[in-house]
Amino acid sequence: MLSFLPPFILAPFALLLFVLNTLFWGTLLYLVIPAKVLVPIRPWRARCTRLMTRMAEAWTAGNNLGLALTQRIQWDVQGAEGLARKASYLVSCNHQSWVDIVVLQKVFNRRIPFPKFFLKRELAWVPVLGGAWWALDFPFMRRHSSRYLKAHPEKRGADLETTRKACEKFKSSPVTVLNFLEGTRFTEEKHAKQGSPYRHLLLPKAGGAAFVLEAMGDKLRSLLDVTVIYPERPARFWDLFTGRIRRVVVRVRELSIPEEFLRGGSYLEDAKLRERFQAWVREIWNDKDALIERLKRDSGGSAHTA
DSSP, rough: OOTTSSSHHHHHHHHHHHHHHHHHHHHHHHHHHHHHOOOHHHHHHHHHHHHHHHHHHHHHHHHHHHHHHHHOOEEEESSSSTTTTTTOEEEOOOOOHHHHHHHHHHHHBBBBBBBEOOOEEEGGGSSSHHHHHHHTTTOOOOOOHHHHHHOOGGTTTTTHHHHHHHHHHHSSSSEEEETTTTOOOOOHHHHHOOOOOOOSOOOOOOHHHHHHHHHHHTOEEEEEEEEEESSSSSOTTTTTHOOOOEEEEEEEEEEEGGGGGOOOOHHHHOHHHHHHHHHHHHHHHHHHHHHHHHHHHHTTTTOBBB
């Protein structure tokens, strides 16, 4: 509707809409946080969390409306039909930009439970959003380097313990857990440094997804394998406001999770289970890489993926 405006006018206006929407719903959400924290009654806290989740969905809807008003994006989405808000899902997606989060929220908002994903602990200090993520039970992780883990081997299982504690909170109601298997955003430099065998993807890190299934095997039955590409150019967050993103392609596959990965086996201690799980992930990643290649070819471009 307003996409005809020049970028130097469009971008500040689109950003203003995003900020105002965030401040409005963030303020309401922050009013509920004390009620949740100060009353140590589990049913009451669960009710507060449900209310805050509805607010988060309304915030997402507001952001989607802002995009519709200010951007001219062609959405090519397939496979998101037939999903259920009362089911629980593990979602995996390729990753290059923070735009991916906006895309996933656009595609899945109010189709499935509000997605929750693992965040770096430092993001807890992001104004407004950091506290909202904490109140909504988003799990915060402290990532340790391999050098640090060698010096402090007792910290090696800390991420698993954090995952288990977070997943305990998820068991009382339907949930969507989002996991970027690559563990970081795609760049050509990272791709070359890894020596990744995939043309459009970094190496998958299966441990995070395995820990979620180990902790929630009785809750999760389906994996939503999501592939996102931006055919015209690599997408940066600022591009959302300047009108540079004109087309987004999304493909969703709902895959059954093999029963053996839902029985609570130990990914860290069972070498054979770990090998089978990694082989399953590699098969998904091979299919995704081939799909991205087809989508890019059909789009007639050589743009990066996201």
